[in-house]
Amino acid sequence: MAHTLTKLYPWLTSHVVVYAPMLGAATPALAANVTKAGGLGFIAGGTKLDALEATLRQVSELTRIPALQAKTTKDVIPIGVGFQLWGVQLSVATLAFAKLAPAVAWLFAPAKSADLAEWAQGIRHATGGKTHIWVQVGTVAEARSAVHLAKPDVLVVQGSDAGGHGLSQSASVMSLVPEVMDMLDSLGRSDLPVLAAGGITDGRSAAGALALGASGIVMGTRFLAAQEAGIARGWQNEITRLTDGGVSTTRSTLCDRLKETKGWPACYDGRAAINQGHKDEKVGMADSENVALYKGEATSGDSAWGPHGRMVTYAGTGVGLIRDVKPAAAIVEEVRSQARECLKRVADTYVYDKPAARL
């Protein structure tokens, strides 16, 4: 099982690090550098055709290095593209993908679940099967439906700790990943790789997720503090400053309302750092006033983030474990080596040293 991912993506030297696609944050340099470090980098699909094709071309250039080319299928760009299905046309993806095929299309948040089938089929057709389909789910029921509708190559199982958008009601990966795996087993699909997402921020949580049974892990928030991340310095400062992520962040639809983003299916909200907007809402401020204050502060530069700021600061509960900004490759390497240490420590302690006594 754990070997499946390296079979699918031969350049992977790490099962541990896949980068979640986040609009804006996921620059071509970030995606390319995660892949070049032995992970799998992503860009976000966005809604504009030109932007997607141009971005794919950039990533293609950045990953055109001999070490990768030796391990990748000809004509497949060794990165993935994430799509929030409710907000983007399939034709945007297929037109770009027909010219430049990425290794993976990551499908998330369809307006209705049947759209998953149409997307999976459309993308596979556009690239002659070169692009794999990953589907992100947050419940066992969603996972079952996704397997049926999209026949995914990989399931991304997102738990409640995740930053940014996700289901407003869900479990963390701690119980969700094992329960999804049992469901897959009951369908005779225990071969399907499951990646864990949500709250995984360092090598310890990566080791935890692998011990749970995941075939790999997805990190989003950690890469917001990558040097290559395309986010404002004010947001990035918050990522390294915040502690106690379970209480310094919260799940809410406020960020969408402030940004006047309309169209997220009703089951989604987003986890972000609690700031002045949240506090004002809690004491009864109407959205109209909160939105006006948000817009007013959008010109304040980096000081518009922070506990008294109003800019949206998506972050997962693992934010308290992030203390520095570093190159993406260094993050990949650090998570990988720390995860390895953790797994060695627990196996030596509980399995190999004195098996009978220890566990």
Next chain:
Amino acid sequence: MAHTLTKLYPWLTSHVVVYAPMLGAATPALAANVTKAGGLGFIAGGTKLDALEATLRQVSELTRIPALQAKTTKDVIPIGVGFQLWGVQLSVATLAFAKLAPAVAWLFAPAKSADLAEWAQGIRHATGGKTHIWVQVGTVAEARSAVHLAKPDVLVVQGSDAGGHGLSQSASVMSLVPEVMDMLDSLGRSDLPVLAAGGITDGRSAAGALALGASGIVMGTRFLAAQEAGIARGWQNEITRLTDGGVSTTRSTLCDRLKETKGWPACYDGRAAINQGHKDEKVGMADSENVALYKGEATSGDSAWGPHGRMVTYAGTGVGLIRDVKPAAAIVEEVRSQARECLKRVADTYVYDKPAARL
């Protein structure tokens, strides 16, 4: 680190299983059988002096077997007692403990945090230091404060997946356990054992928590489906029936309001299965009517639990992983052996077989 618990509690053959104290559910037989299986069983303190002393005496009898006596300190009962501090007098505990000292007092939910200091001191004094102090926390800030105030022997770190009462806002153990451990390290207290609680239901999640760095794990919901659990059959049926725990359960204060329990500090709520009471509240039913319906159904027997029932059905997100009722000892053994398998599998895959290639 991982050896610390066996040093503290020499009868432990398992770091993996500690049983969360749940009022009612935690019968003397359940507590004793968890301990006899190599775990650490708990009873709930409750509020009545006679009940506590009598229960301690029962557990003392049940654990008086040569195999345990050889490994326990004279005059210490090898089980623990849990207290929800806001609802019970310290004198209830100390009067009973002065006669019968349990190995552990587990302190949770003080009305004000300073009460932790008073309790820790009072209990240590009552048993001449024979009873260890465990403190349950749900945030990094709580953990820091607890270390300062109670000088605990063990920290129980409860994440958002847990069934029953806990903080209404928190992270899952996935990010919370590592962040608490970093905080302890910064205090020079990396020697302090941390147990993970919340969402841990089988050997996979137990392995995950150990890989995260926890010294042991706490399970509550799993033991609701122990043969020895003192809960109604209707509740137990739900524990084995429910699936998809992230959406079939929810955090809310409704259960306290239905039971007319007053006094929980404002930061707590409880995770329970969603039933008719939750549905009625969602469509606007006033508490007074919901309480009346709840009381009316309390005489309906086991059919009062279930999706259309109204009885309180505390359960964690891991409930979907529980499919059968079995003796507590079998649960301990199953979790232990599955956890060991998981740790062996990941270490062999990612560390030992082909270390460089795999992680």
